[in-house]
Amino acid sequence: MLAQQLLNGVVVGSVYGLFALGFTLLFGVNHIMNMAHGAVFMWGAFAGLFAVTMFDLPFAAALVIGAVAGGLLSVVLDWVAFRPLRKRNAPEFSAIVSSIGANLILLSLAQQMTATRVMRFPFDTFPIRFYEILGVRVQLLQLVIMAVVILTVVGLVWYLQRTNAGRQIRAVAYSEGTSRLLGINPFSINFQVFFLSGALAGVAGVLIGLVFNSVHFMMGEPLLLRAFVVIILGGLGSIPGALIAGLLIGIVQVLTVSYLSAGMADVVVFSLLFLVLLARPTGLFGSASGGAARVARQ
Amino acid sequence: MLEVSGLSVSYSGIRALKDVSLTVGKGEIFALIGPNGAGKSTLLNTLSGMVQAQTGHARFDGVELIGRPAHRIARAGLIQVPEGRQVIAPLTVRENLELGRIAAGTRSGDRNALDRVHDLFPVLAERRTQLAGSLSGGQQQMLAIGRALMGAPRILLLDEPSLGLAPVIVREVFDALLRLNASGLTILLVEQNAKLALETAHHAAILEMGRVVMRGTAADLAHDPLVVDHYLGRTEETA
Numbered sequence A: 001m002l003a004q005q006l007l008n009g010v011v012v013g014s015v016y017g018l019f020a021l022g023f024t025l026l027f028g029v030n031h032i033m034n035m036a037h038g039a040v041f042m043w044g045a046f047a048g049l050f051a052v053t054m055f056d057l058p059f060a061a062a063l064v065i066g067a068v069a070g071g072l073l074s075v076v077l078d079w080v081a082f083r084p085l086r087k088r089n090a091p092e093f094s095a096i097v098s099s100i101g102a103n104l105i106l107l108s109l110a111q112q113m114t115a116t117r118v119m120r121f122p123f124d125t126f127p128i129r130f131y132e133i134l135g136v137r138v139q140l141l142q143l144v145i146m147a148v149v150i151l152t153v154v155g156l157v158w159y160l161q162r163t164n165a166g167r168q169i170r171a172v173a174y175s176e177g178t179s180r181l182l183g184i185n186p187f188s189i190n191f192q193v194f195f196l197s198g199a200l201a202g203v204a205g206v207l208i209g210l211v212f213n214s215v216h217f218m219m220g221e222p223l224l225l226r227a228f229v230v231i232i233l234g235g236l237g238s239i240p241g242a243l244i245a246g247l248l249i250g251i252v253q254v255l256t257v258s259y260l261s262a263g264m265a266d267v268v269v270f271s272l273l274f275l276v277l278l279a280r281p282t283g284l285f286g287s288a289s290g291g292a293a294r295v296a297r298q
Numbered sequence B: 001m002l003e004v005s006g007l008s009v010s011y012s013g014i015r016a017l018k019d020v021s022l023t024v025g026k027g028e029i030f031a032l033i034g035p036n037g038a039g040k041s042t043l044l045n046t047l048s049g050m051v052q053a054q055t056g057h058a059r060f061d062g063v064e065l066i067g068r069p070a071h072r073i074a075r076a077g078l079i080q081v082p083e084g085r086q087v088i089a090p091l092t093v094r095e096n097l098e099l100g101r102i103a104a105g106t107r108s109g110d111r112n113a114l115d116r117v118h119d120l121f122p123v124l125a126e127r128r129t130q131l132a133g134s135l136s137g138g139q140q141q142m143l144a145i146g147r148a149l150m151g152a153p154r155i156l157l158l159d160e161p162s163l164g165l166a167p168v169i170v171r172e173v174f175d176a177l178l179r180l181n182a183s184g185l186t187i188l189l190v191e192q193n194a195k196l197a198l199e200t201a202h203h204a205a206i207l208e209m210g211r212v213v214m215r216g217t218a219a220d221l222a223h224d225p226l227v228v229d230h231y232l233g234r235t236e237e238t239a
């Protein structure tokens, strides 16, 4: 029973990690707290859902479409909500306010479109199949989700650490000014980072939509709140921190729901955050200097 | 090669540069000296597109730089080694050098750039896998210069390369600059160490409170009684 719940927690938590990764990436490179990240996640989930319900596309295509939709929406958010502020050197706080506004607009658009209904993936979207592994019942969907999360993370880390473009992103994360002096185009970096951030949210949206088989306009909001916990626990801008903290939150949440009560989940999660911060104010993985994989500003 | 005329810059109303004009000729080392807060860094940053000018022009081989974004100026071959070196600390020495290549773009597909930088500063080859932030100050300065060279500069702007370095290291850095210049590189050098700058440069200008107060050949300035009084005397004391 415990092993079963742990597995469920790991699956949900790894998707939280993916979601938080997009949030922390944007913060690490551009110093932006995108309060509309949950709405990007939700629209990514809808894009994946519509790919299946309207165009009869398979699960893999839904994931790709969710990622692309999330990525593009995030880029549009940059143009509409962040870039105009950056141009005028507005303080970071205005970006938070502006993205809260964008979030409300995106939420109410989805609310109008769905008439506040909860929508579901058709039953045959993903074959329901179980395996017995070491006495634990594992769903095929769970295995596929973990594989998707692992592949996405490996792909992201490879992109950041091993490609020319990734090196430029890390340079901008450290110092945008110096990067410009080196001939790095900040617009191109912005585009990439917003796209990657939104794509991670979009993939997470489709996966969560499938796990709970429910897609609705408010689905991103609790996640945004938990993403804050994840990135503060993991250390702002830390990639491994976001993943491990995401897993942790997922496990804690699932265990609380099954052994205490559903209502206690956030109480436990936030108490945990509070305790960790008392002991380590920079989070579990946060440090003043930052690790090798960390995408952080000076 | 580089013609600056009537350049004025202010930071939220406070004038940092007033009607600055100067000309850097192709193949020379031009030194800009002046006390703290004179506006030396402001001038370099305006040329690099990091700071916007209110009035004036800066033409680089006839092309206007003012109003162009910084990354395009770097890609056009005007590359700055900023004050305080500014290496990308969490990246390795090699990665920093690779970043430098971006400015070269399609202008010059020089595959030997890395070898030439390693020839100039062998320590960068030895330390290629070390994180840039863990280098000593002198090594960081060499990395910052090497990184700029990877971008195939047509003119190199240096902001106080001697700052905070031991005299031996300063000598090593300036010898490298002289060698680069001997192979044809144009250099605009900002220095507070006036003696060193005037020994190294062909032409020089003195900036005080945002204005060019004197300019001429480095040799003439080095013998000007006012310059000796205000700049060379003091440097000799502190050196």
Ligand SMILES: Nc1ncnc2c1ncn2[C@@H]1O[C@H](COP(=O)(O)OP(=O)(O)OP(=O)(O)O)[C@@H](O)[C@H]1O
Pocket (backbone or CB within 6 Å): B011, B012, B015, B016, B034, B035, B036, B037, B038, B039, B040, B041, B042, B043, B083, B192
């Ligand atoms: N970002 C800024 N905002 C406001 N004022 C600035 C800014 N940068 C420089 N200044 C002001 O402009 C003037 C010139 O500064 P600048 O850094 O160009 O001097 P400098 O000659 O490079 O000095 P130093 O030798 O100390 O490096 C100074 O009075 C400085 O306070």
Ligand SMILES: [Mg+2]
Pocket (backbone or CB within 6 Å): B040, B041, B042, B083, B159
């Ligand atoms: Mg300066």
